[in-house]
Ligand code: ADP
């Protein structure tokens with residue numbers, strides 16, 4: 001699969017304006033970004049600076065006005081809605097506030113949903129087995145049959161993470177994943193994401209306000225007034241060699257596992 005300069009996420013000149021009739025907001029004003037396979041990148045910056053818009057557009061949930069976004073060399077904007085939805089379901093995981101858990105479904109039912117959506121041929125027993133495995137990975141094997149309302153905030157967020165990871169996606173997008181959690185639970189959730197990032201070489205892009213979460217990522221991208229700072233550099237901590245080594249490792253692994 002073609003990937004210019006090895007980036008798994010590549011954005012150039014991305015512009016996005018919200019026009020509600022009364023007001024016009026330039027949420028993204030020409031953003032260039034490269035993220036490399038296996039990186040864990042934090043997106044920080046003041047409220048209203050465009051962080052959520054950045055995640056929504058990079059992941060193809062939302063359209064852009066100008067620019068190019070390529071995911072593993074593919075331009076999502078050129079796909080039909082249907083193709084894009086499928087592509088996302090198979091290759092991306094979302095830990096978003098608005099991707100709430102369905103209250104009438106148990107934890108395991110919530111987690112297996114993306115598997116059933118990504119591929120309608122998925123055998124329900126196999127989906128259940130993998131959902132239970134994902135819940136076990138986040139330490140919630142015993143809560144599988146509980147409803148979201150019976151779980152604590154931290155447990156619910158871990159169910160969301162299990163759901164984001166059950167398809168073994170190449171990229172995980174997280175928008176304030178620890179925003180509603182106390183600092184101890186937030187750290188547990190962060191440890192879990194970091195472990196999964198390292199073990200599976202999955203790429204994480206995490207929007208966060210918390211400096212201590214940002215510091216634990218490989219690199220911090222700062223958004224300010226619809227522009228990003230330091231978003232093209234290689235990971236500060238790991239340097240160019242480490243990243244290209246990781247790139248080789250990830251070339252060996254199937255970049256887009258069948259699901
Ligand atoms: P952040 O996540 O950094 O707080 P957002 O990406 O949510 O920032 O918002 C960036 C700017 O775009 C803000 O000024 C916000 O008010 C505006 N905005 C975001 N979503 C919409 C929308 N759906 N309609 C109009 N304006 C929006």
Ligand code: MG
Pocket residue numbers: 051052053
């Ligand atoms: Mg936001």
